[in-house]
Amino acid sequence: MPPVAVPPLVLVTGPEEVLVDRAVAAVVASARAADADVVALDAATYEPGAVAVHASPSLFGGRTCIVVRDLQDAADDLQDDVVALVKDPAPEVSLVLVHRGGPRGKRVLDAARKAGAEVVDCPAVKSDRDKGEFVQREFASARRTITSEGVRALVEAVGRDLRELAAACAQLVADTEGTVDDAVVDTYHGGKVEATGFRVADAAVAGQQGEALRLLRHAIATGVDPVPIVAVLASQLRQLVKVGSAGRGSSAQLARSLGMAPWQVDKARRVVGHWTGEGLAVAVQAVAAADFEVKGGGRDPVYAVERAILTVSRARALR
Incomplete structure (x- = not known):
């Protein structure tokens, strides 16, 4: 079996924790498959000189993989030690650097890129x-x-x-x-809180007043908080407004310009034709008022959501 290749220098950048953990785990798995010792160093507990100590040749030989996390929080001592090793790499040492973003630690990033690091970008996954x-x-x-x-x-x-x-x-x-x-x-x-909120919102924007109220009451009876339901309803209406005012174009084109997924554009297009601008304005105002009330501004959050759903369902018919 051929030896497992372990990259000598890997730079993992970006704030998305899941992607960062996966990228680091992949390199660590390769290192362990190559019988390398894995050493994890953290910016918060770093002791000056530790990078050089772990990079020093062992009396027994073998390879070492050093993982340095949270460089965005690194003090000067850690940055100095990492930059020194990047500029003068030690034989049989692999270095994995993790930086989650921000201006601090930029000189480490620059040094790693200049040295030809294998870069793994882990951008935020939000929309x-x-x-x-x-x-x-x-x-x-x-x-x-x-x-x-x-x-x-x-x-x-x-x-x-x-x-x-x-x-x-x-x-x-x-x-x-x-x-x-x-x-x-x-x-x-299907029983998740988010899924329940979307079902309520879908029924309300479709004008299905009775179904929306039935779903809402079932959700409340099973312990769902009114806040996420109102949040989903607000999100649905914002998407209708965006798509309704975006004009023509393919779903993919509009999705890029509006920060939505293509399926969201398609879904909004199927619904928005049944709405008028006046109706959307009334619905948006009703949901904004409900949002204020369910977050502490009113006495009865459940009643606030019910009233918003009634208003949204009826607003769809405004001509």
Whole structure:
């Protein structure tokens, strides 16, 4: 078996914790497969000179992988020691540098890039579009297929936290066969708080007053807080306003310019034609008032949400 290749210098940059952890874990796994000793150093507990000590040749030989985390918080001692090793690398030593962003530690970044580091970018995954692309990559890497509706349903159900979203993808890949669609996602994750909020919002913006209130009361009875429901309703209305005023263009083009996922554009387009500008204005004002009340400005958060849903449902019919 050929020896496992371990990169001599890796720079992991960006704030997305899940992607950072994966990038570091991949290098560490390669190092351990090559029988290297792995040493983890943290900026908060670093003692001056520790980098040089761990990079020194061992009496027993062998390779060492040094992982230095949180360089964005590094004091000058740690930065000096890392830069020195980057400029004068030690034989049989691999160095993994983790910087989550910000101006501090820039000279370490510059030195690593100048030295030809293998750079792994881990940008923040915040928008629903970014999360949808993340889901698609997760399934593609597992050689599985998920439909656009399946992506939408999964992001709506568990998209608040990327680590939970990654775990949900892994569960669906492991527990299912064939193409994953929205029905499969609903079987596993339909009871999540986020999914419940989206169902309430979908019914309200569709003018289905009775269904929206039924879903809301069921959600409240099962312990769902009114705050995320109002947040989802506000998000849905903002998307209608964006798409309604964006003009023509393909879903992909509008998604890029509006910071939305293509499936969100398609969904909003199917709904916004039933709304007038006056109706959207009334709905947005009602949800803004409910948002204030459920966050402590009113006496009865549940009543505030019910009133907003009634107003939104009726506003759809304004002509």
